[in-house]
Amino acid sequence: MIQCRGLGKDFKHYQKAGGFAGSLRQLVRRDYQLRSAVTNFDLEIERGEMVGLLGPNGAGKTTLMKMFSGIIVPSRGECSVHGHIPFQREQVFRKKIALVMGQKSQLWWDIPAMDSFLLLQKYYEIDDRDFKKRLAELSALLGVERQMQVHVRKLSLGERMKMELMACLLHRPEVLFLDEPTIGLDIVAQRSIRDFIAQYQVQHKTTVILTSHYMADVEALCQRIVLVLGGEKRFDGPIGEFSSILGLEKFVTIAFGEAITSDADTYFQDFDPHWNEARTRVDLRISEADVRRRGMEIFERFPVIEFSMEKLPIERVMNELLVNPHLLKRAVT
């Protein structure tokens, strides 16, 4: 179980005016400021849960991950991960966790990934039989059996990320921290990594905390979402509830046979319209109760050639909340 109460982290930094004069002035006097990256954060995650930490850049997600994995020391509050205080960094604790950093490689760049795996085998004290078995399983699942002998620097980004995942899972961690595991990958590689994580988690019941800017990752993997804004928890609940923060709405996409003139804007303005450049396609948000009536109305009034409807995508909800954070006031749990 992961538990934190009143967790906070401050970073000290100083501001420097631009230019040479600013550089000279900071030699004599520096204006230090304290910035709270995470404030009064409470969280409880059960064993085997897969939780998505969402939020824009600088929201505090990665700082939380760093505190959970014991890399940085919290400024205040309490944190416990599977019965250990992370920043004490006991060996037993370190054997229970794994951290995948999408923006930082943990493999040795100049040698094949296999050499790194052999090193990790010793670090995590995995016996030969288990090591070979796990290596075979993971490489087959990820389809990288032939790449393990290739120098890491020669691998594609997708292949490298698969090797990073293998390196982190060889010791069968109880808790897996995934910080942007699909960043920079193409759609095929993203899906492949996503499918692998989902399959692995179901098989081993690993507790997973995931941060990602790709909402598809979160939608595909997490049953629970924690939204972090300005270092504070602003939402914590099931992914289904997150979509309904903005009300029970449907996401409607309509394609027209010809460009729609701006005269129609008055009609669409209540539905948060997003037009394409040619004004032949529009995305709308329509309340569930109203969607049938409005749909028929649109069919009658405009030359509709395509009409599709789905639940409000999480990405759209996020965008809306970032622009209008006041909408969250009613949603905080």
Place this chain on the structure above:
Amino acid sequence: MSVAEIGKWAATIKISWNKLLSYKLNLLLLVIGPSVVFFFVKYSLWTAIFQLEGIEQLQGYNLPDMLKYQGWTLIVALLGQGYNSMNLAEDIRLGRISAFLVYPFGFWSFQTASFIAFECLQLFTAGITLGALFTLQIVTDLSLVALVAGLLFSILVSFFWYQTSYLIGLMAFWLEETWVLRVMFLTISQFFSGAVMPLEVYPEYLQKLLMWTPFPYLTYAPVKIFMGEYRGDIWQGAGILSFWLGVAVLLSLAVWRRGLRLYTAAGM
């Protein structure tokens, strides 16, 4: 130390060797570079000084003696000063040590095992260089006892250098740049260790004072031990150097504990 812990050290040493062996040209330059640099810089410099000034002796050293001294200085430098803290400071500043904080193997242990791996390569390089110096008659009269004593003393020196570089590297928790500290320490030690010129050149009171600092034992003492000319007590020298090594270890521990609280794991 448990068997598992020894396995971790051995695996780290092995992976460091794999890394060193992965670039052929780099390895070749590492091995033959010191000999080449010696002949281009030190040999030419001291030959020029003696010939241009028309002097026979400098503080009791004639040209072959001076070249011999400089030759052994190179061997001691290879054995004793291989480790560089530049990467450590940068790794801390850029948040590259994060992965090592998660692995169940201590950060100091990892760094030390990597240092031992590099030291083994330096032993090989020193052997090649000594062979070249011996063939060209710059170093003569090799004695096995002096060679073993000098080698062991140089290894002690290498641990001192490593630990001091590590300590300076850890300062990156507070300082954005640590190269000034490193350059200061290197410059001071170059002057007071006998690497630039033999210590006999300095006034006697300074020589006596220096004997209680680690500096003379970093170059002058091991060079003289190799040459079979060390007049002091080797055990006393080793004791003083070990004392300073202990101080560096304790300081590193304290600095690591405090510094880690300031670590921000930037760039993650």
